Amino acid sequence: MAMITIGTIKRGLITFIRPSDVSLKTDRRIQFVKTIIITIFSLSVFIGVWWGLSLLIDTPFLPPPDIVFEALLDSFIRPDITTGRTMWDNVVTSSIRVAWGFALAFVLAVPLGLVMGFSKTVESFSKPVVEVFRPIAPIAWAPLLLIAMGGKVGPIIVIFIGVFFPLLSNIIFGVRSIQPILMDAARTLGAKRGDMFIKVIIPSTVPYIMTGIRIGLGIGWMCVVAAEFLGAVGGGVGQYVQFKTEVNRFDQVFAGLIVFSILGLSTTELSGWVERRVMKRMGLK
Amino acid sequence: MDKKLVIIAVVLVAIVIVGALAATMMGGSDDDKVVYWTPIGPNLQKEALIAGQIDGAITWEPFASDAVLSGSATIFKWSDDIWEDHPCCVVAVDNGFLENNRDLALRTLKAHMVATEWIVDTIADPDGDNYTKLLQIGAEFSQRSTAVVNSSVSNIVFTYNITESFEDWMEVITQKYIDLDLIQGSALGTQGYADVEDFVSNYFNSSLLEEAMDIEPSSTILNAGNPVQLGYLIGDLHQFARVIANNDTLWGEGKDLFEVYGVATETSVGGPYVNGGAVMNAFAAGNVDIGYLGSPPAILNHLNGGVDITVIAQVNMVGSAIFVGEDITTLDDFNGKVIATPGVSSIQHLMFLDFFTSNGFTVKAL
Numbered sequence: 001m002a003m004i005t006i007g008t009i010k011r012g013l014i015t016f017i018r019p020s021d022v023s024l025k026t027d028r029r030i031q032f033v034k035t036i037i038i039t040i041f042s043l044s045v046f047i048g049v050w051w052g053l054s055l056l057i058d059t060p061f062l063p064p065p066d067i068v069f070e071a072l073l074d075s076f077i078r079p080d081i082t083t084g085r086t087m088w089d090n091v092v093t094s095s096i097r098v099a100w101g102f103a104l105a106f107v108l109a110v111p112l113g114l115v116m117g118f119s120k121t122v123e124s125f126s127k128p129v130v131e132v133f134r135p136i137a138p139i140a141w142a143p144l145l146l147i148a149m150g151g152k153v154g155p156i157i158v159i160f161i162g163v164f165f166p167l168l169s170n171i172i173f174g175v176r177s178i179q180p181i182l183m184d185a186a187r188t189l190g191a192k193r194g195d196m197f198i199k200v201i202i203p204s205t206v207p208y209i210m211t212g213i214r215i216g217l218g219i220g221w222m223c224v225v226a227a228e229f230l231g232a233v234g235g236g237v238g239q240y241v242q243f244k245t246e247v248n249r250f251d252q253v254f255a256g257l258i259v260f261s262i263l264g265l266s267t268t269e270l271s272g273w274v275e276r277r278v279m280k281r282m283g284l285k
Numbered sequence: 286m287d288k289k290l291v292i293i294a295v296v297l298v299a300i301v302i303v304g305a306l307a308a309t310m311m312g313g314s315d316d317d318k319v320v321y322w323t324p325i326g327p328n329l330q331k332e333a334l335i336a337g338q339i340d341g342a343i344t345w346e347p348f349a350s351d352a353v354l355s356g357s358a359t360i361f362k363w364s365d366d367i368w369e370d371h372p373c374c375v376v377a378v379d380n381g382f383l384e385n386n387r388d389l390a391l392r393t394l395k396a397h398m399v400a401t402e403w404i405v406d407t408i409a410d411p412d413g414d415n416y417t418k419l420l421q422i423g424a425e426f427s428q429r430s431t432a433v434v435n436s437s438v439s440n441i442v443f444t445y446n447i448t449e450s451f452e453d454w455m456e457v458i459t460q461k462y463i464d465l466d467l468i469q470g471s472a473l474g475t476q477g478y479a480d481v482e483d484f485v486s487n488y489f490n491s492s493l494l495e496e497a498m499d500i501e502p503s504s505t506i507l508n509a510g511n512p513v514q515l516g517y518l519i520g521d522l523h524q525f526a527r528v529i530a531n532n533d534t535l536w537g538e539g540k541d542l543f544e545v546y547g548v549a550t551e552t553s554v555g556g557p558y559v560n561g562g563a564v565m566n567a568f569a570a571g572n573v574d575i576g577y578l579g580s581p582p583a584i585l586n587h588l589n590g591g592v593d594i595t596v597i598a599q600v601n602m603v604g605s606a607i608f609v610g611e612d613i614t615t616l617d618d619f620n621g622k623v624i625a626t627p628g629v630s631s632i633q634h635l636m637f638l639d640f641f642t643s644n645g646f647t648v649k650a651l
Contacts, residue, residue: 060591061591081465081466081467082467082634082650083649083650151323234651243650246562247467247562247589248565248586248592251469
């Protein structure tokens with residue numbers, strides 16, 4: 001019989017901790033500290049290599065990290081002379097663009113993907129059109145959309161296209177992956193077509209939707225870079241990088257790239273966490 | 286572990302929101318006059334004005350005259366009224382090319398000098414036959430009418446000399462870029478210059494002009510099969526000397542002026558270019574041997590990007606303008622308006638920044 005010890009007293013109830021829980025927590029802490037140490041080491045090695053290369057190559061195209069970090073800090077503090085905006089303004093503008101493009105894609109791709117996966121007729125009707133557009137790289141749309149829809153709406157539509165297709169494909173795949181036994185069981189229990197859709201298909205597809213969201217957000221950030229490079233209106237980190245490239249301020253170009261990296265990483269981490277939480281809640285992990 | 290990452294992500298998002306709010310609140314009072322700018326190539330600015338996308342533009346000739354003569358715009362200010370007698374475009378040579386092909390560089394330069402003199406002489410005699418030819422050649426190159434070319438050439442001063450006044454201007458422009466932080470303070474030292482004066486006296490090299498003076502025409506092409514790669518801007522009449530030198534109807538025997546001096550040339554890969562920044566990028570990529578471009582991009586991208594070139598001649602002075610739609614008649618009318626510029630590295634953009642900031646405007650990108 002496993003030994004138990006008194007853990008904490010909450011609202012008058014004594015909770016007990018099994019020795020295995022204690023060791024699990026300790027293991028996790030050790031693992032966390034280990035990961036932090038490795039991450040710091042990895043980043044230090046990267047910065048060291050970067051520094052060494054910049055000294056070795058000695059070209060303006062690869063400024064040393066200290067100069068880049070100085071430019072990065074400065075970009076957040078002082079409004080840029082060419083744009084009148086700080087990096088904060090640019091971050092907010094790019095984030096809003098990604099959010100809009102993503103929201104549009106989500107609202108359209110989720111119902112369409114569920115229906116296409118569920119109904120052969122809808123799939124037969126939609127698939128040819130979807131398959132014609134799906135292989136076109138979203139960035140290829142950017143020049144046309146920026147002219148046709150302007151510098152405000154155009155970038156959002158580019159992001160929408162970038163997010164829409166991976167999300168749609170994932171949802172269709174999710175619907176197709178539902179085990180037939182689940183459908184049969186639901187039918188046996190008297191579920192009608194509508195019930196099957198709401199109570200079996202939608203819940204079963206959630207993990208695939210979540211994965212699609214995570215992938216889509218990553219692509220969304222790539223698309224916003226391209227769209228802002230090509231002529232977005234209202235600022236944005238991509239526009240900042242573009243202008244700085246034109247005047248060869250490579251320290252500021254790198255600062256912009258670091259901001260993109262942080263934004264992309266934060267977004268995908270956040271969506272990854274939401275994905276794991278949802279999966280856990282649904283008992284899938 | 287997951288929770289910690291989420292905390293980091295949430296903190297980052299919170300910082301972004303707080304920072305954005307702070308930036309918005311500190312972004313100036315409502316009393317500030319703001320003028321917005323957006324980069325649009327000169328060849329598209331008139332159309333953008335007509336379409337209502339912009340309220341005006343700062344541009345070079347022939348695009349200023351074209352906008353005015355089409356009835357779509359009026360000139361708010363000529364560049365000469367903003368910066369009196371300011372220099373504009375220059376001829377630059379790739380230093381590697383110069384080292385290995387000095388004779389070709391000098392011969393190309395000689396053709397540029399002769400073409401410039403031909404333009405100056407021709408403009409001085411508007412009743413002569415050559416003037417009609419000049420207008421026709423300019424119209425064909427710029428895809429604008431002869432009336433537009435006629436107006437344009439009257440607003441441009443064509444010259445090739447690197448004068449003391451030119452060097453003074455280059456010092457002023459370089460210093461402005463440093464003050465605006467468009468050039469890093471350390472860039473001069475990184476590129477091996479002691480200060481702005483040292484940079485200007487070395488980077489703008491008038492000695493090749495002196496050497497080229499004595500060059501005589503050549504009966505043979507010295508670089509057949511390996512033409513000099515010429516970079517220049519789309520439809521820019523500032524760089525008319527290059528157009529005239531490339532014309533094979535003016536110099537006899539079906540040769541262009543570069544060929545008369547023994548040099549085969551061709552438009553470089555990716556050219557003609559939309560602005561001087563693009564010419565500098567083409568220099569950096571090794572696509573251009575000799576290029577026509579604005580002096581500011583030649584300064585910016587050499588100091589910031591280490592593009593290894595030397596400026597060997599002027600091309601023109603003045604000849605740019607701010608043109609506006611009907612909504613703008615006074616300086617105050619620019620408040621809240623959108624003005625197109627050819628790009629952040631152009632002299633027109635620097636002039637735009639200088640003009641509006643010195644008149645109490647906050648300049649913002651659209």
